[in-house]
Amino acid sequence: MSTYVYGITRNSPDLERAARPDGVGDPxxxxxxxxxxRLAALVSDAPEDLRPKRRDLLAHQHVLTEAAGxxxxxxxxxxxxxxxxxxxxxxxxxxxxxxxxxxxxxxDGKAEYNVKAEHDEEAVLHRVLADDPxxxxxxxxxxxxxxxxxxxxxxxxxxxxxxxxxxxxxxxDQVHRALxxxxxxSAPGPESSxxxxxxxxxxxxxxxxxxxxxxxxxxRVNPQLRLQVNGPLPPYSFVE
Amino acid sequence: xxxxxxxxxxxxxxxxxLYDVLELVLDRGLVIDAFVxxxxxxxxxxKIDVRVVVASVDTYLRFxxxxxxxxxxxxxxxxPGLPDLVGEITExxxxxxxxxxxxxxxxxxSDAFGGGHDDEEKESRPRARRSSTGSRRKEEQE
Numbered sequence: 001m002s003t004y005v006y007g008i009t010r011n012s013p014d015l016e017r018a019a020r021p022d023g024v025g026d027p028x029x030x031x032x033x034x035x036x037x038r039l040a041a042l043v044s045d046a047p048e049d050l051r052p053k054r055r056d057l058l059a060h061q062h063v064l065t066e067a068a069g070x071x072x073x074x075x076x077x078x079x080x081x082x083x084x085x086x087x088x089x090x091x092x093x094x095x096x097x098x099x100x101x102x103x104x105x106x107x108d109g110k111a112e113y114n115v116k117a118e119h120d121e122e123a124v125l126h127r128v129l130a131d132d133p134x135x136x137x138x139x140x141x142x143x144x145x146x147x148x149x150x151x152x153x154x155x156x157x158x159x160x161x162x163x164x165x166x167x168x169x170x171x172x173d174q175v176h177r178a179l180x181x182x183x184x185x186s187a188p189g190p191e192s193s194x195x196x197x198x199x200x201x202x203x204x205x206x207x208x209x210x211x212x213x214x215x216x217x218x219x220r221v222n223p224q225l226r227l228q229v230n231g232p233l234p235p236y237s238f239v240e
Numbered sequence: 241x242x243x244x245x246x247x248x249x250x251x252x253x254x255x256x257x258l259y260d261v262l263e264l265v266l267d268r269g270l271v272i273d274a275f276v277x278x279x280x281x282x283x284x285x286x287k288i289d290v291r292v293v294v295a296s297v298d299t300y301l302r303f304x305x306x307x308x309x310x311x312x313x314x315x316x317x318x319x320p321g322l323p324d325l326v327g328e329i330t331e332x333x334x335x336x337x338x339x340x341x342x343x344x345x346x347x348x349x350s351d352a353f354g355g356g357h358d359d360e361e362k363e364s365r366p367r368a369r370r371s372s373t374g375s376r377r378k379e380e381q382e
Contacts, residue, residue, distance in 0.1 A: 005272070008270070050278045051278065052266065052278065057262055057265050057266070060265055075270050076269045076270065077270045077272070078265070078267070078268065078270060078271050079266050079269070079278070080266075080277045081270075081271065081275045088274060091274075092274050114264060122306070122310070125303070125307060129310070129312065136312060139310070139312055142308060143307075143312065147305075147308055148308075150301075152304075153300070153301055153305070154300050154301065154304070156304045157299065157300025157301055157302070157303040157304035157307075158300045160300075161299060161300060161303055189263070189264070190263045190264065190266075190267035190268065200264075200268075215241055215243075216241055219241035226241075226242075227241040227242070228241070228242045229242065229243045231243075236264040236268035236269040237264065237268045239269060240270070
């Protein structure tokens, strides 16, 4: 029976005692603790036909967040890591013990916050026109002329798009500047573009309030952006 | 600003933050060489390259027309932090959600995961891509 691995944490008697949420699979496989020296892996049997289904992805995530809530620190595995059997997992833990302990220390007491920003289209239009009197005059002239010719529209549109792009870059930098101080580390999020910014921050639990306040304050003074903050999450982006 | 606590997104009913959890669960986290990885065929992380979408004649026209509809007087107020402007923009933000290239990503995501209850059993298909982007990427399969 191959073994599905959720995450790696420090070995502790608390792990065995604690209730564990359902694992991946249908029916959900029970989550077990696999201890090896100073480390433990959260594992379950791997379903034969495991696929990245919505429920399985959420189960993976849930096992990690529950464990993090109890023991404080877990190194999350990427979804879908399957080992030949329990012994093979134990062998990896034994072989890389020092490395994983070092990583656990690095993320100890911290969580990941993923921050995404997108432009509010109308608000960013206001913003770029407010910042550029020439562009605004051009827009006003077209409005006065009842919309302008096709060529005029294209010219105006091209200029606006260029200004919006510049604004994207500016805003990306500003999001980072506003948030980096309250975080221990940062990492770019997966490159799912469509976002002005997609950044992950490693934030000390003690400073979570500070981080969220910084985000809220940034949102308040930057209405052209819609900020979405996800967290606290297992430190997916800070385990390597 | 939306803050989505992890517990909420991990719960069976909280689909709000699912997409964000998804991309991190699939794209980040520890990979152990000695393990095999479940095949991720069929999973595509959202790849909308706004730059590609934006730099087209259609988009130029759309922005020009959006500008034509804009109340330019409001744009004259230099400070975007003014409370009245914030109020106005928040209001328009809700309307803007369903239109435009810039709001497209969020829209696509909510299309894919919108129900939150009816696709528990289905394969996760993160989202339909926009045909114009050509920035398709498949997750590695191993």
